[in-house]
Amino acid sequence: MTTAPYYSPKGGLPPQTQLLTDRAMFTESYAVIPKGTMTDIVTSYLPHWEKTRAWVLARPMSGFAETFSQYIMEVAPGGGSTRPEPDATAQGVLFIVDGGFTLRIGDETHRLKTGGYAYLPASCEWALSNDTDAPATFHWVRKTYQAVDGIDAPEPFVTHEADATKIEMPDTDGKWATTRFVEPTDMRHDMHVNIVTLEPGGVIPFAETHVMEHGLYVLEGKAVYRLNQDWVEVEAGDFMWLRAFCPQACYAGGPGPFRYLLYKDVNRHMPLGRPK
Numbered sequence: 284m285t286t287a288p289y290y291s292p293k294g295g296l297p298p299q300t301q302l303l304t305d306r307a308m309f310t311e312s313y314a315v316i317p318k319g320t321m322t323d324i325v326t327s328y329l330p331h332w333e334k335t336r337a338w339v340l341a342r343p344m345s346g347f348a349e350t351f352s353q354y355i356m357e358v359a360p361g362g363g364s365t366r367p368e369p370d371a372t373a374q375g376v377l378f379i380v381d382g383g384f385t386l387r388i389g390d391e392t393h394r395l396k397t398g399g400y401a402y403l404p405a406s407c408e409w410a411l412s413n414d415t416d417a418p419a420t421f422h423w424v425r426k427t428y429q430a431v432d433g434i435d436a437p438e439p440f441v442t443h444e445a446d447a448t449k450i451e452m453p454d455t456d457g458k459w460a461t462t463r464f465v466e467p468t469d470m471r472h473d474m475h476v477n478i479v480t481l482e483p484g485g486v487i488p489f490a491e492t493h494v495m496e497h498g499l500y501v502l503e504g505k506a507v508y509r510l511n512q513d514w515v516e517v518e519a520g521d522f523m524w525l526r527a528f529c530p531q532a533c534y535a536g537g538p539g540p541f542r543y544l545l546y547k548d549v550n551r552h553m554p555l556g557r558p559k
């Protein structure tokens with residue numbers, strides 16, 4: 284299992300001598316937020332979070348047509364929150380890309396470090412404190428939970444990438460694999476946050492076109508990614524936001540593995556239009 288350090292933003296500002304070489308893009312079907320644009324001037328502070336700043340990477344853009352928001356949170360030593368989530372309907376996943384912190388869920392306390400993963404169901408009572416002497420950086424993916432009559436709500440859990448199940452995609456000689464934190468058939472869950480790994484030379488060999496949206500943060504490596512009609516070069520630290528039905532494919536040319544954290548909405552009926 285690869286547990287190489289993941290890329291996390293460093294902040295700061297590029298020098299005045301830098302030419303505009305960034306690959307930032309915003310289209311009707313996708314956005315690319317390259318790592319070089321995650322500077323100090325695009326950070327936010329969030330209510331009831333101390334010594335913490337956030338890069339907001341994704342949010343619903345057209346009412347409720349999109350499903351999720353995603354932040355990179357950077358918590359300085361001594362920082363954190365005892366009132367982290369203001370919305371009782373919001374579930375969350377935390378994935379740590381650098382450092383560590385203490386996470387309290389109800390009466391239980393967990394120590395999380397790089398590669399750590401937490402699922403926090405809607406209405407879960409949790410708190411986070413960075414009691415180390417280094418900043419802690421993590422992704423926070425939030426989605427309104429869609430409860431289903433007759434199906435229990437999911438329980439909170441804490442794990443680590445090294446303890447999750449890595450599944451090779453069929454007929455790929457192990458060049459394309461997905462590390463899953465939740466079973467795809469577990470109907471309690473309506474979102475997955477997985478890790479996709481493509482070894483050098485690995486491809487997504489067709490333009491996947493599906494109703495699920497994606498938030499896609501490159502943890503390691505580089506590749507060319509097909510987004511709608513465009514081929515885009517991406518590397519560790521870049522973020523991609525894909526609307527429903529945005530065609531997507533990938534070629535991982537190496538030299539090392541290309542790995543990304545992937546949000547996906549799953550396992551629920553779609554809302555229906557109403558005849559007028």
Ligand SMILES: NC(=O)N[C@H](N)C(=O)O
Binds near residue numbers: 479495497
């Ligand atoms: N872009 C992707 O990695 N998509 C995945 N294969 C997925 O939708 O599960």
